[in-house]
Amino acid sequence: MKTADFSKEIYERYFGRSSGIVMxxxxxxxxxxxxFTGFFRGENEFDEPYIVMWRFVDEKEFVEIDFxxxxxxxxxxxxxxxxILAVRFK
Amino acid sequence: MSESIHKKLSAAGVLVTLGIIxxxxxxxxxxxxxAIVGERAITEQLVFGGLSLVFWTLTLQTTFKYIWLxxxxxNHGEGGIFSLYTLVRxxxxxxxxxxxxxxxxLLADGIITPPISVSSAIEGLKLVIPNIPVIxxxxxxxxxxxxxxxxxxxxxxxxxxxxxxVWFLMLATLGFSQITIFPSVLKAxxxxxxxxxxxHYPKGFWLLGAVFLATTGAEALYSDLGHCGRKNVRVSWTxxxxxxxxxxxxxxxxxxxxxxxxxxxxxxxxxxxPHWFLLSGIIxxxxxxxxxxxxxxxxxxxxxxxxxxLNFWPRVTIKFPTExxxxxxxxxxxxxxxxxxxxxxxYFKESSNMEAVYGFNITIAMLMTTTLMGYYLRYVKKIPAxxxxxxxxxxxxxxxSFFIANIIKLKEAWMFLLIVFGIITTMYTWYRARKILxxxxxxxxxxxxxxxxxxxxxxxxxxxYATHLIxxxxxxxxxxxxxxxxxxxxxxxxxxxxxxxxxxxxxxxxPYTMExxxxxxxNDKVIRVDFKIGFxxxxxxxxxxxxxxxxxxxxxxxxxxxxxESLSKYNLAADFRxxxxxxxxxxxxxxxVRDGFILKCYFFLKNFGQSDSKAFGLDxxxxxxxxxxxxxxxxxxxxxxxxxxxxxxxxxx
Numbered sequence: 001m002k003t004a005d006f007s008k009e010i011y012e013r014y015f016g017r018s019s020g021i022v023m024x025x026x027x028x029x030x031x032x033x034x035x036f037t038g039f040f041r042g043e044n045e046f047d048e049p050y051i052v053m054w055r056f057v058d059e060k061e062f063v064e065i066d067f068x069x070x071x072x073x074x075x076x077x078x079x080x081x082x083x084i085l086a087v088r089f090k
Numbered sequence: 091m092s093e094s095i096h097k098k099l100s101a102a103g104v105l106v107t108l109g110i111i112x113x114x115x116x117x118x119x120x121x122x123x124x125a126i127v128g129e130r131a132i133t134e135q136l137v138f139g140g141l142s143l144v145f146w147t148l149t150l151q152t153t154f155k156y157i158w159l160x161x162x163x164x165n166h167g168e169g170g171i172f173s174l175y176t177l178v179r180x181x182x183x184x185x186x187x188x189x190x191x192x193x194x195x196l197l198a199d200g201i202i203t204p205p206i207s208v209s210s211a212i213e214g215l216k217l218v219i220p221n222i223p224v225i226x227x228x229x230x231x232x233x234x235x236x237x238x239x240x241x242x243x244x245x246x247x248x249x250x251x252x253x254x255x256v257w258f259l260m261l262a263t264l265g266f267s268q269i270t271i272f273p274s275v276l277k278a279x280x281x282x283x284x285x286x287x288x289x290h291y292p293k294g295f296w297l298l299g300a301v302f303l304a305t306t307g308a309e310a311l312y313s314d315l316g317h318c319g320r321k322n323v324r325v326s327w328t329x330x331x332x333x334x335x336x337x338x339x340x341x342x343x344x345x346x347x348x349x350x351x352x353x354x355x356x357x358x359x360x361x362x363x364p365h366w367f368l369l370s371g372i373i374x375x376x377x378x379x380x381x382x383x384x385x386x387x388x389x390x391x392x393x394x395x396x397x398x399x400l401n402f403w404p405r406v407t408i409k410f411p412t413e414x415x416x417x418x419x420x421x422x423x424x425x426x427x428x429x430x431x432x433x434x435x436x437y438f439k440e441s442s443n444m445e446a447v448y449g450f451n452i453t454i455a456m457l458m459t460t461t462l463m464g465y466y467l468r469y470v471k472k473i474p475a476x477x478x479x480x481x482x483x484x485x486x487x488x489x490x491s492f493f494i495a496n497i498i499k500l501k502e503a504w505m506f507l508l509i510v511f512g513i514i515t516t517m518y519t520w521y522r523a524r525k526i527l528x529x530x531x532x533x534x535x536x537x538x539x540x541x542x543x544x545x546x547x548x549x550x551x552x553x554x555y556a557t558h559l560i561x562x563x564x565x566x567x568x569x570x571x572x573x574x575x576x577x578x579x580x581x582x583x584x585x586x587x588x589x590x591x592x593x594x595x596x597x598x599x600x601p602y603t604m605e606x607x608x609x610x611x612x613n614d615k616v617i618r619v620d621f622k623i624g625f626x627x628x629x630x631x632x633x634x635x636x637x638x639x640x641x642x643x644x645x646x647x648x649x650x651x652x653x654x655e656s657l658s659k660y661n662l663a664a665d666f667r668x669x670x671x672x673x674x675x676x677x678x679x680x681x682x683v684r685d686g687f688i689l690k691c692y693f694f695l696k697n698f699g700q701s702d703s704k705a706f707g708l709d710x711x712x713x714x715x716x717x718x719x720x721x722x723x724x725x726x727x728x729x730x731x732x733x734x735x736x737x738x739x740x741x742x743x
Contacts, residue, residue: 008361015535015537017537020451037534038532038533039532039533039534039536040133040530040531040532041531041533041535041567041570043525043528052529053529055532
């Protein structure tokens with residue numbers, strides 16, 4: 001799925017189902033497999049995307065704990081929505 | 091007096107309007123003609139030209155721009171630069187900037203208007219008692235005005251209208267008596283004299299700075315619209331304008347007929363008073379200037395309160411001295427303004443020195459209002475772009491001329507410019523930092539955590555933290571929740587509660603909205619309350635929440651009887667506890683230099699403001715405050731390698 005401005009669709013499809021593993025392709029062609037564990041909202045008022053950034057945890061980092069102890073930002077990485085080229089749901 | 095009386099056109103409404111709205115512009119005759127003539131030779135060209143410019147300034151700038159045009163731009167009856175901003179902010183991202191600059195200029199104006207008005211009135215006493223110490227009297231009066239703010243104006247406010255009515259009648263009578271002596275002064279109504287003055291009088295253009303003082307109160311007039319209503323303002327302006335013009339032209343007639351070549355420090359305002367009336371006139375003038383100062387101070391409180399609600403200003407203590415809607419008292423601003431006013435009195439000493447710096451800030455505020463008005467006319471009123479461009483060009487050119495003419499005041503007014511700059515910087519820092527912080531709020535899908543929340547609530551192995559546990563959430567979507575809230579509930583000392591409440595406060599663009607919805611996400615376990623609160627209403631969450639709980643109990647939607655066996659049989663109420671999460675700037679962050687600097691300034695400024703719990707009115711409730719670091723980037727990949735212990739090492743030990 002192309003994700004130029006489809007952050008809401010990604011959000012609804014991802015969290016609407018079982019929040020499993022996804023394959024994310026970044027614009028620099030990097031491929032990542034893992035989970036979205038959080039998201040950062042854009043401002044509607046200024047026509048920003050629904051989600052501007054995602055918290056992404058690579059599958060290699062999983063520790064079998066569904067929601068990780070705070071600070072959440074100490075795990076995973078931040079992916080900007082604009083850097084996402086495609087998201088494939090497994 | 092009821093609100094409807096204020097807003098509907100009525101004699102009482104007009105009287106109230108005189109007391110609230112026209113104090114500033116109404117006391118201008120105390121110094122305008124004196125400032126125009128100054129130390130120049132009194133000639134017909136100067137007097138007629140000055141009067142003509144005053145008349146056309148009041149007509150074009152006050153009547154046309156403010157009374158006719160700008161008063162249309164009300165936000166549910168409320169006026170002022172922030173109300174206008176909330177109407178247009180969705181159309182352009184940068185419109186916060188003119189709003190900041192305009193508000194900063196208006197606040198700085200609050201430092202000079204009371205000193206110049208009160209000094210002008212009290213200086214008249216020198217005509218009766220030549221050696222009277224003016225400065226101490228002015229300082230005492232100004233200190234009295236500010237000290238009185240904490241009590242509100244409910245008791246004395248009723249006198250403001252009648253006193254101002256007496257003031258305006260006095261202006262008209264004194265002016266008319268002089269016009270009858272020299273009726274030809276009315277020729278100055280012709281724009282010919284204004285044009286002739288600007289074109290031919292030596293350095294005539296620069297006298298616009300003095301002429302402008304006649305309309306400085308126009309911006310304050312718009313700010314106070316909400317107290318009176320448009321119709322009352324328009325009707326009373328007809329009366330006020332006539333009395334002002336009679337007085338200005340009366341002073342002009344005296345200047346022509348007095349035979350004086352120079353003013354020599356005299357104030358034509360007092361010169362047209364019969365000697366036997368002087369003391370009474372000064373008392374009335376002093377009362378009028380006190381009322382004018384009061385209106386400006388109240389306007390400053392409203393401005394700061396709006397700035398706090400719009401996240402443009404650090405949260406400061408805001409008190410409500412009376413139950414009158416919109417009447418506020420902001421102690422920090424009150425004493426800052428007082429210090430500024432006393433500083434102005436002590437530094438400039440005389441009103442004539444203050445005239446040299448007065449007006450510059452207001453030209454800036456007016457230019458900013460015009461900019462926002464352009465967007466209002468184009469996008470809200472849907473007026474064709476060419477028509478809007480024409481209207482805005484006219485006002486921008488007039489106001490820009492006044493601005494240029496006032497620039498010469500910068501030599502003396504630099505400290506006011508510094509104050510304006512300080513206010514704008516504070517607003518920008520606060521606004522930008524809030525934007526940065528909002529972007530760093532990480533949300534999680536609430537649905538994924540609801541089952542765990544129910545299990546935690548039912549887990550008797552964990553001691554109960556509270557019966558009702560309340561979190562504030564910034565998630566406008568009820569399906570979302572901040573990651574920090576989830577962490578606080580589950581990971582940082584798991585907090586078992588019978589009912590979890592999520593409270594969201596949404597500030598609306600309408601000034602006085604007071605609505606709420608309740609969403610029981612899991613029956614008797616997770617309840618979300620969404621408040622919609624207008625930007626002029628203080629979000630006292632404790633009061634609002636109590637009201638919601640009361641209504642839910644009345645509707646039998648909620649049972650707040652204690653859930654502890656020993657207490658429930660006595661029908662005692664359950665405990666409620668709020669958890670407030672406060673962010674602090676962690677050293678572990680990778681902000682850009684600019685964002686990092688803004689955030690550092692933000693957290694520094696935050697030290698001077700109210701805590702979150704106080705700001706939401708929770709200081710009297712059971713509140714737990716948890717500190718949360720503000721970091722965005724994960725800790726860099728740590729290359730920490732685990733080594734197996736050697737067997738012999740174990741054996742040896």
